[in-house]
Amino acid sequence: MLARLIYASEAAASLTPDSVQALLAHARRNNRLRDITGMLAFDSRYFLQAIEGGRQPLSDLYARLVQDPRHQRLMIISFEAVLRRSFSSWTMGFAGADASRRGLYLLHGASGQFEPHSLSGPAALALLSELAEGAEHDSREAAPVG
Ligand SMILES: Cc1cc2nc3c(=O)[nH]c(=O)nc-3n(C[C@H](O)[C@H](O)[C@H](O)COP(=O)(O)O)c2cc1C
Incomplete structure (x- = not known):
């Protein structure tokens, strides 16, 4: 089953x-x-x-993310089954x-500051989709194999 998880962290x-x-x-x-x-x-x-993909790979990745000392205060904003990927051709777009x-x-922030912890699921997805336009990315299809 295809799923999408959105989280915020500091x-x-x-x-x-x-x-x-x-x-x-x-x-x-x-x-x-x-x-x-x-x-x-x-x-x-x-x-x-x-992050989008199978539920098990996503859960495994989130477990690694939680333990990663490069960020803290992880908060799941949404985790839902989806029919289609929103960022289908990107292994990870970046803005x-x-x-x-x-x-x-x-x-998209509250009180004049970007604070993604306060976003709703739909607002977070809308922001990421807007940021994805023109974002730096590598294409899944064009990537070398192996
Ligand atoms: C903000 C942030 C985003 C990350 N995104 C990903 C990701 O999309 N995929 C991934 O495999 N690791 C991601 N990581 C790294 C993981 O926390 C973890 O270090 C990594 O998956 C371990 O990979 P390894 O088992 O190959 O050493 C991210 C880390 C941070 C801090």
Whole structure:
């Protein structure tokens, strides 16, 4: 059964932009092997991530995410069965915090700050879908095999 999990978390203070890129590269390799797709947004303090795939691979990934010291305060925003993937061609899309996205983050945040922990499931999915337009990503289809 296909499912989508969306969660918010707060980055560890020690996390640098370079280490986020390294994290992404590793995540994309793993996700390709496990048929997981998704979208990660990072505004330099908070993460908001959607992961899509089989229920068991998603549950296993979430268990690893919870133990990862690179972020804390993980909160599940939604976990639901879906008929189709929203980020189907991406092993993990990424939207960072450049100025062009600032408005979008603020628009979806409460009290003038991006605080993804307060988003509803539909609002989080809408934000990630908007951020996915023009986001950095690698294509599942075009990726080298192996
Ligand atoms: C914000 C954030 C997002 C992550 N996203 C993924 C992901 O999409 N897929 C993944 O396999 N690991 C992801 N990770 C890393 C996992 O927490 C964990 O370190 C990794 O899955 C372990 O992989 P390994 O078993 O190959 O060492 C993420 C970590 C953080 C902090």
